[in-house]
Amino acid sequence: MNQFTASLWGDEAFSAVLSMKSIPEIISIIARDTSPPLYNISEHLWFGLFGTGEVAVRALSFLYYLIAVFFVYKIGKYFWDKKTAALSAALTFLNPFFFVYAFEGRMYSLLAAGVTASMYFFIRKKWVGYVLATAxxxxxxxxALFAVFIQFLWFVKEYFWGKRKTAIQIFKSFALVGILYSPWLIPLYSQTRMVGGGFWLGTPTLKDLGRLLLIYLNVGLFALILRRWEKNLGKSLFLVAWFLGPILLTWGISQKFQSIFFDRYLLYTIPPAMILAASERRKISPVAIFIALVVFFSADLYYFTHPIKRPFRELATYVKEVKKGDDYLINWNSAAHHLWEAKYYGIPAPLFIPEGTKLPFYVGKRKRFLVPSKSSG
Known part of the structure; x- marks a missing residue:
């Protein structure tokens, strides 16, 4: 058993069940959830080639993960050299928190790949690639909007204190990205209103902010401390803005409005932190980086070979083997129906509601169901 073959859990199973539907259905359904549709559309196409099993689900996320690491290498090489690029890629690939989501059947590794590619094309001034990666x-x-905001700040800097011609190219690219994204503006508005009406995240504290930074950096923090910060200040500042900007923005927003501060939503800020840790090294820095890589690898190896997700596949197999005729399955814990695991693994798991009204396919993280207000009394 490893992370590729472990059973799916609720959100993964929801994504998989949704991705088995047609593309128009996927778009229609997810517009009423809290996310854009690209991951599920890509998973739908992936399922057509490789099937719908757990390995296929995790392999797609792992592919996106590798793409993110590839662009980390490209950024490290462009800003510094091949050695820095290789160390940056290794630290990113093995970063324990980042590594977890290499095997999560959700959109997080795709988000990281898209943002990292977007940043690479942005600094290289390759605008076609930038527009596509940002979309x-x-x-x-x-x-991803918070990453684009960081790029907007760079546009402002370029316009007033840099090269006006480059700023105009950036602005044109922003306009093209806006055109590509415009079909999702109405769903974005609806989804934002839904989250604003009440979400499950609590207001983060300074302790939560510090904790997030520590779990992202881990022992890589020592390489950051040892770094020669006075060198290549412009490059370093760009990476710091990419790393800290989205984190501080979401933390600040969450103080005044509905909380949106959550570690896995900000996963794409780990790559710039690892590039910073690998670059502008002092003589002692390789020791800190080597220790970080050893610790990272050890943690990842244990995680990969010791899945902690509940063995729902085995439960489904057992139920199918022992269930006879009209036997009923009773869920003793009404707070955890495990609807999507049951659907994915083919266990009948009906929800009985008044008057037999059919529940809509309308779930997601909040597991919301629309139930008729009248009782069947």
Whole structure:
């Protein structure tokens, strides 16, 4: 048993069940959830080639993960050199928190790939690639907007204190991204209103902010401390803005409005932190980086070979083997129906509601159901 073959859990199963539907159905359904549709559309196409099993689900996320690491390498090489690029890619690939989502059948590794590619094309001034990569990021998760905001700040800097010609090219690229994203503006508005009406996240504290930074950096923090920060200040500042900007923005927003501060939504800020840790090294820095890589690898190896997700596949197999005729299955814990695991693994798991009205296919993280107000009394 490993992370590729572990049973799916609720959100993964929801995504898989949704992705088995037609593309028009996927778009229609997810517009009433809280995310854009690209991950599920890509998973739908992937299922057509490789089937719908757990390995196929995880392999798609792992592919996106590798793409993110590839663009980390490209950024490290462009900003510094091949050695820095290789160390940056290794630290990113093995970062324990980042590694977890390499095997999560959700949109997070696609988001990281899209944002990292977007940043690479942005700094290289390759505008066609930038427009496409940014559209991918935005159609993966709404938090990509915070990465675009960091790029907008760079546009402002370029316009007033840099090269006006480059700023105009950036502005044109922003306009093209806006055109590509415009079909999702109405669903974005609806989804934002839904989240604003009440979400499950609590207001984050300074302790939560510090905790997030620590779990992202882990022992890589020592390499950051040892870094020669006075060198290549412009490059370093760009990476710091990419790393800290979205984190501080979402933390600040969550203080005044509905909380949106959540670690996995900000996963794409780990790559710039790892590039920073690998670059502008002092003589002692390789020791800190080597220790970080050893610790990261050890943690990842244990995680990969010791899945912690509940063995729902085995439960489904057992139920199918022992269930006879009209036997009823009773869920003793009404707070955890495990509807999507049951659907994915083919266990009958009906929800009985008044007057037999059919529940809509309308779920997601909040597991919301629309139930008729009248009782069947």
């Amino acid at each position: 991918v990021a935005l159609y993966s998760h709404h938090f």
